[in-house]
Amino acid sequence: MKNTIKVERAKLNITQSELAEKIGVSRQTINSIEIGKYVPSTTLALKLSKLFKITVNEIFELEEND
Amino acid sequence: MQNVKYICHIVKHTNLIKMENQQNFQPKFRLLPNYFKKIGIGFVLFAFIILIPLFHYWKTLEFAGNYKQFFYVPFFDILILGLLLYSMAKEKIEDELIVLIRLQSIAKAFIVGIFFVIGWQLGEFWNDYIQEIKGSVFQSFGVLIVIICILISYILTFNSMKKKM
Numbered sequence: 001m002k003n004t005i006k007v008e009r010a011k012l013n014i015t016q017s018e019l020a021e022k023i024g025v026s027r028q029t030i031n032s033i034e035i036g037k038y039v040p041s042t043t044l045a046l047k048l049s050k051l052f053k054i055t056v057n058e059i060f061e062l063e064e065n066d
Numbered sequence: 067m068q069n070v071k072y073i074c075h076i077v078k079h080t081n082l083i084k085m086e087n088q089q090n091f092q093p094k095f096r097l098l099p100n101y102f103k104k105i106g107i108g109f110v111l112f113a114f115i116i117l118i119p120l121f122h123y124w125k126t127l128e129f130a131g132n133y134k135q136f137f138y139v140p141f142f143d144i145l146i147l148g149l150l151l152y153s154m155a156k157e158k159i160e161d162e163l164i165v166l167i168r169l170q171s172i173a174k175a176f177i178v179g180i181f182f183v184i185g186w187q188l189g190e191f192w193n194d195y196i197q198e199i200k201g202s203v204f205q206s207f208g209v210l211i212v213i214i215c216i217l218i219s220y221i222l223t224f225n226s227m228k229k230k231m
Contacts, residue, residue: 025161028231
């Protein structure tokens with residue numbers, strides 16, 4: 001699964017730690033999501049969507065293997 | 067019109083029930099506060115301090131036999147309690163990825179425990195029937211050592227997976 005968290009984070013000009021703090025997870029979790037090692041739960045995806053003010057579909061995209 | 071209202075009512079309540087059920091299946095652990103990690107480490111260190119006199123007087127005849135039990139029993143109990151407290155303590159930020167890692171570590175520790183017991187049985191068989199050695203320390207504390215093995219395996223797996231995050 002691809003995601004645009006890094007891009008959206010850059011748009012808001014916030015670090016991984018700041019993003020993690022805003023949605024109540026650890027920095028390592030944000031890093032794992034960004035590099036595609038971990039697919040977040042619906043709750044976390046919705047929190048990200050709310051923060052970035054875009055839909056979940058715009059943040060996460062299914063790949064052929066998924 | 068009444069039918070539409072009725073359908074809306076059913077849909078609304080069905081969704082509420084679904085949401086409640088989903089919350090019930092969220093993997094959550096009732097864990098101890100983070101400072102219990104330090105308390106756990108303290109217990110483990112204390113357990114090893116208890117063993118110091120045993121090693122000191124190991125070779126003296128007066129200390130042989132049943133006296134060793136006075137040190138072994140509290141050593142194992144305090145060590146297990148310390149490891150348990152350490153493993154049951156929350157992380158500073160206990161998020162969903164940590165919960166997932168915790169679950170995976172428990173599963174791995176469970177499997178390690180099973181293989182440990184199988185290995186143990188084979189080892190005892192080797193000792194008893196092939197080497198003809200009986201009455202080892204491990205035979206007296208078999209269950210406790212299996213528990214310690216499971217706890218250590220859980221802690222090591224959890225910490226290694228956390229580092230790889």
